[in-house]
Structure formats: C-alpha cells, structure tokens
Amino acid sequence: MWIHHNSPSYRDEIIDLLHLTILPGFVDTHVHFFLHSYEETSWNGQVTKESLPERTLRAGVHARKTLMAGYTTVRDLANEGAEDADIALRKCLAILPGKKEPIIVGPRYYCSTRAIASTGSLGPKSNLFPSRSGIEGITGAEVADGIEECIKAVRRQIGAGADWIKIYADYMFRSCMADVSSHIDGMHFPLFTRDELKAMIDCAHSLGVKVAVHAHTGEMIEQLLELDVDSIEHGAELFDEERGFSLLKKWAEMGKKTFWVPTLSVYYHILKWSGSRLSIDWERAQKSFKKVLEFRDAEAAKDRLDAIKISCGGDTGPFPHGENGLEMALMRRLGARWEDVLSWVTLRGWECVRGMEWEGSQGDAQVAQAEAKSEMSEGLNDASKSRLERGVPFGTVRTGWAADLVGVEGIVDGTVEDFEETIMHGVSAANLDPPGVRFPLNAIGLMIFSIFPSLSNGSYLALSNVISNLVINDSGSRSRYSTAFNLKPPPQLAPPVHDNHSLSD
Numbered sequence: 277m278w279i280h281h282n283s284p285s286y287r288d289e290i291i292d293l294l295h296l297t298i299l300p301g302f303v304d305t306h307v308h309f310f311l312h313s314y315e316e317t318s319w320n321g322q323v324t325k326e327s328l329p330e331r332t333l334r335a336g337v338h339a340r341k342t343l344m345a346g347y348t349t350v351r352d353l354a355n356e357g358a359e360d361a362d363i364a365l366r367k368c369l370a371i372l373p374g375k376k377e378p379i380i381v382g383p384r385y386y387c388s389t390r391a392i393a394s395t396g397s398l399g400p401k402s403n404l405f406p407s408r409s410g411i412e413g414i415t416g417a418e419v420a421d422g423i424e425e426c427i428k429a430v431r432r433q434i435g436a437g438a439d440w441i442k443i444y445a446d447y448m449f450r451s452c453m454a455d456v457s458s459h460i461d462g463m464h465f466p467l468f469t470r471d472e473l474k475a476m477i478d479c480a481h482s483l484g485v486k487v488a489v490h491a492h493t494g495e496m497i498e499q500l501l502e503l504d505v506d507s508i509e510h511g512a513e514l515f516d517e518e519r520g521f522s523l524l525k526k527w528a529e530m531g532k533k534t535f536w537v538p539t540l541s542v543y544y545h546i547l548k549w550s551g552s553r554l555s556i557d558w559e560r561a562q563k564s565f566k567k568v569l570e571f572r573d574a575e576a577a578k579d580r581l582d583a584i585k586i587s588c589g590g591d592t593g594p595f596p597h598g599e600n601g602l603e604m605a606l607m608r609r610l611g612a613r614w615e616d617v618l619s620w621v622t623l624r625g626w627e628c629v630r631g632m633e634w635e636g637s638q639g640d641a642q643v644a645q646a647e648a649k650s651e652m653s654e655g656l657n658d659a660s661k662s663r664l665e666r667g668v669p670f671g672t673v674r675t676g677w678a679a680d681l682v683g684v685e686g687i688v689d690g691t692v693e694d695f696e697e698t699i700m701h702g703v704s705a706a707n708l709d710p711p712g713v714r715f716p717l718n719a720i721g722l723m724i725f726s727i728f729p730s731l732s733n734g735s736y737l738a739l740s741n742v743i744s745n746l747v748i749n750d751s752g753s754r755s756r757y758s759t760a761f762n763l764k765p766p767p768q769l770a771p772p773v774h775d776n777h778s779l780s781d
Contacts, residue, residue: 515563
C-alpha cells in the first residue's frame with residue numbers, strides 16, 4: 277500500500293500487505309453494544325443494576341473490541357433499556373463536521389434505539405409485582421399496544437434518530453410460568469396482531485426506515501414475509517419436518533428483499549449456559565440453517581440464485597464482544613462454503629444494514645454517482661463530511677476515502693479448521709500517522725485497515741486492484757472469489773521513500 281502526503285511534514289511510505297489476503301471490512305448485522313456476556317452478569321442484572329453511564333462506557337469499549345475483531349460496520353438491534361444512549365454512541369463513533377477523527381474508535385454504527393414489544397412480554401419483571409411493566413421504570417423495550425400506540429412508537433423512535441426499527445414479533449410471553457412449567461415458559465407466542473405489525477412496518481417504510489423483526493416460529497415468519505419486512509432475526513423454527521420446504525419456497529418467491537440473520541452464535545452459547553435444558557433451540561437452529569443451505573443449493577442448480585438472502589449476525593452481547601467471528605465459524609462447521617460465508621459477512625451484510633436510500637433505482641443512481649468521482653472529497657467540505665458516514669457505498673476506494681478493509685493472514689479457502697483459526701485470531705493495535713489512519717496489526721492472524729475521511733487533506737492512497745475479480749454472488753457452486761491483488765504507486769507520483777521501521781514498531 278502506498279500513502280502519499282502532500283504536506284511537507286509527512287513523507288511517503290510503503291506498507292507491505294503482500295503476505296495478507298485483503299477483504300472488505302466485516303459487517304455484523306446483529307449486535308448489542310449495551311450488553312456484555314451473560315456469563316458475567318445476567319440480562320436482568322445488567323438492565324436493573326448497572327447505571328446508564330456504566331452501560332454507555334462499556335458500550336464504547338465493546339465498539340473498539342468489535343473493530344479489533346475485523347468488523348468495520350455493525351447494526352445494533354436495541355440497547356436493552358438504555359433509553360436513547362445508542363444515538364449518542366453513534367455520534368461519538370462518527371466523524372463530526374469539522375473533525376478529522378471520531379471521539380472514540382469503533383465501527384460504523386447503525387442503531388435501533390429501544391425496540392418495540394407489547395405489554396406483559398419483555399422484562400425485566402418484578403418478583404414482588406409481576407403484573408407491573410418493568411422495574412423502577414426500566415423496561416427492555418418500548419411498550420406499545422394497539423395500532424395507534426404502535427405507530428406512535430415507530431414515529432417516536434425514528435424521530436429520535438433510529439437507523440432501524442426493531443420489533444419483537446414473538447417471544448416467551450409466559451415466562452412467569454417457569455416455576456411450574458419450563459415447557460410453557462419456553463414457548464414463543466405472538467406479541468402483536470397482524471394489523472399491528474403491518475401498521476408498524478408500513479409506518480417505518482413511509483419514513484424511509486427499514487424494519488428488523490425478532491421471530492422464531494414458522495407461522496410468524498410466514499406472516500412477516502407477507503408484510504414485506506426487511507430482516508428476520510433468529511428464525512430457529514424456519515424449518516420443521518411437518519412443513520417441509522414449503523416456507524423456504526414461500527420465502528424465495530415472496531421475500532426476495534428480506535434477509536435472514538440466523539444468529540447461530542447466541543443459540544450455541546445458550547446451550548453452553550443452560551446445558552441440556554435448552555438444547556432443543558440449538559438443535560432447531562442447526563437444522564434450519566442446514567436445510568436452508570440445502571434449499572439454496574437446489575435452487576442455484578436451477579439458476580435461481582440467492583433464493584434466501586443471508587447476512588452474518590451472531591447476536592453478540594450475550595456472549596463477549598470481539599468474538600463476533602464465531603458466527604462465521606459456526607456457519608462453516610454446519611456446511612456453508614467459505615466463499616458464501618465471506619459474502620454474507622461483507623457485501624450481503626452491507627446490503628442488509630444500509631438505509632432505504634440505497635435501494636432500487638435511487639440507490640443505483642447514488643452508486644453510479646460515487647463511482648464517477650475520482651475523489652470522495654469532491655463537493656465536500658468540513659461542514660459536510662458527516663455525509664460520508666451514510667453517503668459512501670460499500671467497497672469504495674478513492675482519494676479521500678478508502679473502504680474499510682481487513683487483511684487476513686492465514687488460510688480462508690482450506691478446511692473448516694483453517695478457516696476458523698484464521699477468522700478467530702486475536703488482534704493487537706498500532707496507530708500510524710497521519711491522524712485518521714488506523715492500522716491495527718497482529719503478527720498471528722488478523723489485521724484491520726480503516727482509513728477515515730481526513731485523508732482528503734492532501735493525502736493520497738494508491739490501492740490498485742485490492743481484490744481483483746471480487747465476485748461474491750453467493751450462488752452456490754457458481755461463486756467465485758479471487759484474493760489476488762496488486763499494490764503499487766500511481767505512475768504520476770515520484771517513487772516513495774522506504775520506511776525501514778517494521779510494522780510492529
């Protein structure tokens with residue numbers, strides 16, 4: 277990689293990336309920055325006993341850990357009772373007008389504020405007064421009942437700045453039955469009527485905001501596909517023997533824009549926490565995922581590509597931040613091809629989390645406009661640089677802006693074990709000049725390369741053919757993914773001065 281600085285205080289430098297495979301930055305489409313591992317503190321304990329300042333400070337630490345794991349974009353699907361703190365966190369992670377760097381280090385951050393659930397469903401629930409909503413005014417989501425209240429909740433959250441609306445469509449509504457029936461306690465019941473769901477989804481779409489829905493049962497998933505929802509989270513019961521492939525076929529026919537985020541990682545960890553008591557959830561999740569792979573392959577053989585869109589999101593938060601790569605590892609273990617997994621965690625991740633302004637003909641026009649520019653700084657001054665947070669398409673590499681990239685040292689196209697070892701390695705960090713360039717390094721496995729818009733101040737990045745022939749169409753056996761790259765200075769610039777310092781200095 278060549279970085280050329282027009283400023284006399286800087287010298288040109290070469291950073292050797294030839295030993296790495298350069299990939300687009302990873303995208304985690306389901307995180308919870310305002311939660312930490314349930315093995316440390318239960319959900320109830322975090323929501324009711326940790327103050328909002330503590331939870332917010334923890335969220336900033338989680339953001340950094342996530343970036344260090346190679347994830348340069350995330351979607352946070354509800355702050356779990358932390359009011360509107362994720363809106364403030366997003367501001368701290370962004371490059372504000374007139375600034376060269378964010379306040380804190382972390383990925384691009386799409387947030388959904390409070391989420392929406394119905395009365396009596398989501399906790400925390402008091403042992404003394406179980407019929408009351410929340411504890412000391414704290415609820416895990418905004419409560420809404422009836423069409424009018426549901427619409428108000430959507431409008432209120434979008435008005436506060438939400439990138440996404442998250443709805444709990446079904447849940448373990450009868451959790452207070454746990455003392456006498458673990459079976460009833462663990463059953464998922466619908467939280468809203470079809471009309472309530474439709475009202476919320478239609479309202480959000482009318483305001484240019486996508487909708488993610490927490491759903492487990494096949495009946496609820498079928499209803500959501502008919503209502504044109506944007507992403508379905510979890511979906512452990514997407515497949516069952518009685519229904520067979522009928523729901524998957526319906527998804528392929530009706531839900532062409534709807535993403536499935538399987539969150540395998542959280543099911544895997546729930547099994548670890550609970551032992552055999554909740555093993556059925558992990559078994560269902562595995563089976564549904566394998567059946568979807570089987571269905572997608574069968575459809576691809578008929579030239580019906582991308583029958584069910586998948587993106588990578590593990591529900592990180594209940595298990596440690598920084599271990600986000602577990603979702604990719606589990607997908608590989610369950611039979612997904614490495615090409616497809618990398619597609620789901622990069623391009624498909626972006627397609628999932630991006631705003632509605634990037635969809636359809638309007639989105640195509642924006643991409644074409646960006647591609648026509650030789651510099652991302654064209655038409656941008658310090659007052660409008662914040663547009664880069666949401667105004668740059670995935671994969672853009674231009675003077676003044678480089679798409680977030682991940683350099684992987686290891687084998688991604690080998691065995692399942694090779695892939696897992698490469699993806700799951702830890703990362704250490706080193707900061708290089710100029711301000712705005714973050715280049716965390718790891719001699720063992722993973723390197724993240726993240727360049728912020730401050731490079732438009734006279735800096736030149738020549739990164740030619742970063743990934744040549746990057747075709748990730750996740751079309752089964754037709755997928756192609758070449759990691760060949762060629763990094764060289766542009767011919768119009770003078771040869772760079774070699775820097776003899778090692779990358780680990």
